[in-house]
Amino acid sequence: MSDVNKNTPAPNATVSNTAAPKSHGRLSISASVTPRALMTDRPRLAGVWTAKIITLFPAAFPGVLGESLTGKALKDGLWALETIDLRIFGQGKHRNVDDTPAGGGAGMVLRPDVLGRAIDMAQSGVPENRDEWPILYMSPRGKPLDQAMAQRFSKARGMTVLCGRFEGVDERVLEHYDIEEVSLGDFVLTGGEIAAQAMLDATVRLLPDVLGNADSIEDESFSNGLLEHPQYTRPADWRGHVIPDVLMSGHHGKIADWRRAQSEEITQTRRPDLWAAHLARIASED
Numbered sequence: 001m002s003d004v005n006k007n008t009p010a011p012n013a014t015v016s017n018t019a020a021p022k023s024h025g026r027l028s029i030s031a032s033v034t035p036r037a038l039m040t041d042r043p044r045l046a047g048v049w050t051a052k053i054i055t056l057f058p059a060a061f062p063g064v065l066g067e068s069l070t071g072k073a074l075k076d077g078l079w080a081l082e083t084i085d086l087r088i089f090g091q092g093k094h095r096n097v098d099d100t101p102a103g104g105g106a107g108m109v110l111r112p113d114v115l116g117r118a119i120d121m122a123q124s125g126v127p128e129n130r131d132e133w134p135i136l137y138m139s140p141r142g143k144p145l146d147q148a149m150a151q152r153f154s155k156a157r158g159m160t161v162l163c164g165r166f167e168g169v170d171e172r173v174l175e176h177y178d179i180e181e182v183s184l185g186d187f188v189l190t191g192g193e194i195a196a197q198a199m200l201d202a203t204v205r206l207l208p209d210v211l212g213n214a215d216s217i218e219d220e221s222f223s224n225g226l227l228e229h230p231q232y233t234r235p236a237d238w239r240g241h242v243i244p245d246v247l248m249s250g251h252h253g254k255i256a257d258w259r260r261a262q263s264e265e266i267t268q269t270r271r272p273d274l275w276a277a278h279l280a281r282i283a284s285e286d
């Protein structure tokens with residue numbers, strides 16, 4: 001049977017907006033069909049890129065996203081995070097969210113009626129156009145997450161993310177809402193929360209002003225279809241291992257050439273798939 005969450009928060013804690021609103025500008029109360037009791041009384045930041053996470057474990061958020069640059073950006077209101085506790089939408093006294101798989105077999109499946117109520121609430125007041133506001137389900141069957149997807153998501157106005165548990169979700173929900181399935185990789189996690197945080201991290205760091213240094217985004221792995229060159233820092237001699245001479249030469253042209261050559265060599269040996277795609281792109285540009 002389902003694991004009834006003993007720490008189920010009070011209903012008025014269901015939707016938590018983790019971004020600290022600024023005391024000026026951009027604040028607005030958004031219209032909502034949601035019962036008051038399910039909403040926090042904190043106003044939403046109008047127009048800020050927002051992630052709405054449907055999960056049985058809202059306490060897992062913001063998790064690691066609350067640290068470092070993504071955490072600072074969250075506090076500064078450069079993006080916002082809302083968790084929607086799936087348990088609240090469960091059936092009956094025990095707020096059951098899952099049931100046995102039709103056709104038999106091991107495990108439990110998240111019920112479509114329960115998920116539907118949570119998704120309807122998440123979608124109230126957000127754009128219906130999926131390009132502007134994708135609805136995503138973290139799933140090992142999904143398209144593997146890559147930098148191009150993170151770039152696409154960062155250009156949307158926000159996203160709704162469904163984190164699965166047990167054997168996953170009833171298929172009809174995915175069809176009904178035209179949900180995009182995204183995988184973190186070819187392995188099976190126990191739930192979608194870690195995958196969602198990885199996807200959010202990759203996306204949020206591409207939002208304007210989050211990293212503070214746009215150059216580092218342009219240079220890094222995948223941005224130009226290649227893996228990054230090796231990095232070094234002081235001390236120049238560490239346990240007898242020295243930094244390549246060229247990097248200490250101060251000759252910017254030679255340094256750029258060396259980095260480019262390293263980047264190509266590493267991509268070619270480690271990721272023949274990326275290298276082939278890179279060569280094809282060059283050929284099509286000529």
Ligand code: SAH
Nearest residue numbers: 138139140164168183184188189191192195
């Ligand atoms: N029975 C499913 C696996 C369920 S794992 C199958 O064989 O495909 C439970 C939940 O963890 C999933 O619903 C999904 O939300 C999440 N999950 C597991 N592996 C994942 C991965 N590689 N990427 C993204 N989410 C994953």
